[in-house]
Amino acid sequence: MCEAGTPNQFAQKLDNFIDGLTHKKENLIAVLHHAQEIYGYLPDNVQWHIAQKLDIPSATVYGVVSFYSFFTMIPRGEHVVNVCTGTACFVRGAEKLKEELESQLKIKAGETTPDNLFTLETLRCVGACGLAPVMIVDGKVHGRMQKPQDINEVLAKYRSEG
Amino acid sequence: MKLKSIDALNELQAQSLKLLETRRIMDSAGSEKTQGPVRHVMVCGGPGCHSSGSPGIAQRLEEELNRLELSEQIKVFQPGCFGFCEKGPMIQIFPDNVTYCEVSSEDVTTIVEEHFLQGKIVEHLLFMDPETKERFAQSIPFYNGQLRIALRNVGYIAPENILEYIAADGYQALSKVLFSMKPFEVIDVLKQSGLRGRGGAGFPTGSKWEFTRKSPADQRYIICNADEGDPGAFMDRSVLEGDPHSVLEAMLIAGAAIGASEGYIYVRAEYPAAIHRLKIAIEQAREYGLLGKGILGSDFSFEIELKYGAGAFVCGEETALIHSIEGARGEPSVKPPFPAQKGLWGKPTCVNNVETLANIPPIILKGAEWFSNIGTEKSKGTKVFALAGKVNNVGLVEVPMGTTLRQIIFDIGGGIKQHKTFKAAQTGGPSGGCIPTKYLDSPIDYESLAAIGSMMGSGGLIVLDEDDCMVNIAKYFLEFTMDESCGRCTACRVGTKRLHEILEKITDGKGTLEDLDNMERLCHIIKDTALCGLGQSAPNPILSTLKYFREEYIAHVVDKTCPAGVCKSLLKYEITDKCVGCSLCVKKCPMHCITGTTKKRHVIDQERCLKCGACMEQCRVVGAIICH
Numbered sequence: 001m002c003e004a005g006t007p008n009q010f011a012q013k014l015d016n017f018i019d020g021l022t023h024k025k026e027n028l029i030a031v032l033h034h035a036q037e038i039y040g041y042l043p044d045n046v047q048w049h050i051a052q053k054l055d056i057p058s059a060t061v062y063g064v065v066s067f068y069s070f071f072t073m074i075p076r077g078e079h080v081v082n083v084c085t086g087t088a089c090f091v092r093g094a095e096k097l098k099e100e101l102e103s104q105l106k107i108k109a110g111e112t113t114p115d116n117l118f119t120l121e122t123l124r125c126v127g128a129c130g131l132a133p134v135m136i137v138d139g140k141v142h143g144r145m146q147k148p149q150d151i152n153e154v155l156a157k158y159r160s161e162g
Numbered sequence: 163m164k165l166k167s168i169d170a171l172n173e174l175q176a177q178s179l180k181l182l183e184t185r186r187i188m189d190s191a192g193s194e195k196t197q198g199p200v201r202h203v204m205v206c207g208g209p210g211c212h213s214s215g216s217p218g219i220a221q222r223l224e225e226e227l228n229r230l231e232l233s234e235q236i237k238v239f240q241p242g243c244f245g246f247c248e249k250g251p252m253i254q255i256f257p258d259n260v261t262y263c264e265v266s267s268e269d270v271t272t273i274v275e276e277h278f279l280q281g282k283i284v285e286h287l288l289f290m291d292p293e294t295k296e297r298f299a300q301s302i303p304f305y306n307g308q309l310r311i312a313l314r315n316v317g318y319i320a321p322e323n324i325l326e327y328i329a330a331d332g333y334q335a336l337s338k339v340l341f342s343m344k345p346f347e348v349i350d351v352l353k354q355s356g357l358r359g360r361g362g363a364g365f366p367t368g369s370k371w372e373f374t375r376k377s378p379a380d381q382r383y384i385i386c387n388a389d390e391g392d393p394g395a396f397m398d399r400s401v402l403e404g405d406p407h408s409v410l411e412a413m414l415i416a417g418a419a420i421g422a423s424e425g426y427i428y429v430r431a432e433y434p435a436a437i438h439r440l441k442i443a444i445e446q447a448r449e450y451g452l453l454g455k456g457i458l459g460s461d462f463s464f465e466i467e468l469k470y471g472a473g474a475f476v477c478g479e480e481t482a483l484i485h486s487i488e489g490a491r492g493e494p495s496v497k498p499p500f501p502a503q504k505g506l507w508g509k510p511t512c513v514n515n516v517e518t519l520a521n522i523p524p525i526i527l528k529g530a531e532w533f534s535n536i537g538t539e540k541s542k543g544t545k546v547f548a549l550a551g552k553v554n555n556v557g558l559v560e561v562p563m564g565t566t567l568r569q570i571i572f573d574i575g576g577g578i579k580q581h582k583t584f585k586a587a588q589t590g591g592p593s594g595g596c597i598p599t600k601y602l603d604s605p606i607d608y609e610s611l612a613a614i615g616s617m618m619g620s621g622g623l624i625v626l627d628e629d630d631c632m633v634n635i636a637k638y639f640l641e642f643t644m645d646e647s648c649g650r651c652t653a654c655r656v657g658t659k660r661l662h663e664i665l666e667k668i669t670d671g672k673g674t675l676e677d678l679d680n681m682e683r684l685c686h687i688i689k690d691t692a693l694c695g696l697g698q699s700a701p702n703p704i705l706s707t708l709k710y711f712r713e714e715y716i717a718h719v720v721d722k723t724c725p726a727g728v729c730k731s732l733l734k735y736e737i738t739d740k741c742v743g744c745s746l747c748v749k750k751c752p753m754h755c756i757t758g759t760t761k762k763r764h765v766i767d768q769e770r771c772l773k774c775g776a777c778m779e780q781c782r783v784v785g786a787i788i789c790h
Binding site for chain 2: 032125
């Protein structure tokens with residue numbers, strides 16, 4: 001879920017992005033999006049670094065990071081499995097799908113498998129309501145996930161990819 | 163190529179018309195022209211079809227056509243959403259005007275061989291009416307009764323080609339505004355048209371523009387609210403993906419009318435495809451001189467910047483959205499001052515929703531009277547609904563205001579899945595309510611929905627059937643608002659939490675009649691005291707279900723049963739004397755709490771039963787395991 005490269009290259013990339021901005025403080029959210037793309041998550045030291053670069057209190061950075069659900073402070077697994085919990089999926093069995101995934105992956109929503117392969121999360125509506133209930137793996141939507149074996153097949157595909 | 167005058171735009175439109183010629187033949191009421199020199203194959207690229215593999219189908223089609231050296235005569239396009247998501251992936255062929263449903267990439271060869279080479283229609287891919295078994299090549303019942311204004315170009319033009327938008331009268335409204343209208347005239351047209359905000363509250367758009375224009379300032383801003391956070395709604399996404407230029411054009415018009423030179427589109431980071439299309443559209447508009455300095459040779463300059471949301475439902479509220487654009491936590495602030503007076507960076511700001519904006523170019527071109535003739539007395543024009551849930555035809559529907567729920571759900575939506583009974587329609591998402599059967603025939607507009615305790619909201623329309631527990635639905639929405647409460651005001655932060663706790667108590671079978679009264683009282687307190695519109699409307703799902711489905715709440719708290727059989731704690735699985743003692747259930751029970759000897763009736767240990775239903779799923783004897 002993060003780009004390849006050394007810590008130095010990461011920091012350089014982020015700095016280049018920040019240096020290229022005309023308005024710095026106002027673009028805090030854009031900077032955080034960019035940082036999360038690079039690092040995969042937003043650990044303390046990255047938040048601290050951003051605060052210094054933008055010349056704002058680190059509490060402000062933390063305040064924004066913790067406010068928005070898109071930002072995460074814990075590293076995710078290689079594949080992020082999301083269960084859509086939008087209303088259309090909810091009435092067509094999203095809860096069952098989530099429970100099935102929890103039992104197949106042996107983790108709870110919000111957790112990562114010990115082998116660091118899968119992180120299970122929930123999100124609200126991806127607009128594929130016609131295919132409800134849906135699960136999304138690394139941005140790809142898998143629809144009509146009602147049977148345990150179908151779910152298993154999807155996971156197996158990502159397992160074999162590593 | 164920068165367009166420097168109105169003539170240059172008109173000339174470009176004249177040149178571009180040929181792009182849509184093949185597709186326009188459809189407009190002349192189903193002419194039987196099947197052998198045009200060029201054919202266009204439109205593969206739906208809407209969110210639903212995209213997810214079920216339409217890009218692969220488009221690619222296979224192109225490969226196959228290349229192989230047969232037909233790619234000159236038959237061109238493949240991936241436009242935005244066709245709307246009929248249930249039957250996706252869909253493809254439409256012009257000028258033949260034939261629509262194929264549920265196409266898989268294996269069907270590509272059949273379509274190429276039979277349709278293109280042999281000139282016959284592939285019957286089994288046509289839409290089939292589930293009742294009459296009749297097949298339709300065109301005029302599919304789903305589209306009857308619909309009127310596309312906001313979605314006029316969605317699914318029709320290629321969204322990544324500005325020339326197709328220009329060919330479809332794109333940027334003509336802008337040129338009219340710049341060269342033959344005064345700003346106040348534009349505002350007057352909008353006011354007379356009766357257009358109201360499509361994001362939820364339904365505030366008159368013209369008045370909003372007027373307030374912003376009248377606020378004295380050296381700089382004003384236009385914001386497009388594309389933070390579609392309503393779970394189960396995907397209208398705005400479809401407009402952004404299928405017709406991004408209509409949003410840009412409307413923002414330019416707003417800029418000219420209000421006196422703003424900068425605009426922002428605040429779009430959800432969860433919509434990468436929409437962001438991609440917007441970026442392309444902005445770049446192309448700049449290239450053609452439709453954004454930037456001296457647009458179309460006038461003295462009007464306008465710039466648009468994209469801003470990404472980061473997953474906060476509350477940012478759909480305009481003051482919260484403005485704070486988010488400023489790079490801060492997206493918490494709402496008290497109104498007044500309204501954004502029209504003091505908004506982004508403290509300057510007058512006009513925030514309009516995507517669908518609202520998409521309506522504006524046609525209103526400018528066709529006039530206020532044309533628009534105000536559509537709809538009801540106080541709600542003009544059309545509304546796009548994301549029809550989903552237990553309905554046969556899930557999809558994107560645009561209907562004139564005043565259409566009844568029955569028309570939407572039964573005529574367009576094709577009725578309830580598996581012939582079950584309609585129970586309620588949920589509109590307005592977490593801010594709305596559930597509408598029971600008795601209001602199926604009331605015309606939908608802002609006022610009528612508010613009168614029956616729901617609201618228009620952004621246009622999510624979820625159909626519920628007999629298997630849905632209304633207490634559970636209310637709990638679902640409260641869980642949502644509790645999660646998404648920004649925490650700024652106590653009424654919403656603590657209030658939604660307490661409401662959710664009471665609902666949990668009820669669905670766990672521990673509720674009392676007193677809880678119902680307390681809950682109702684708390685709902686009204688939150689409504690009266692919450693800071694922003696989202697908090698004030700958070701109790702609506704409870705209030706509307708309490709009003710129309712009180713007997714279900716009573717069943718939960720007094721009889722300790724869940725009539726729909728949803729709330730697990732209130733279920734009881736039992737093995738009847740029909741049991742043949744096959745022991746299948748014993749093997750499947752995760753708790754090992756079923757006992758019994760072979761060929762004799764088994765028993766479930768109620769104390770340990772998880773109520774997972776695995777035994778019932780496995781049982782092969784009808785009625786041997788019952789759930790009540």
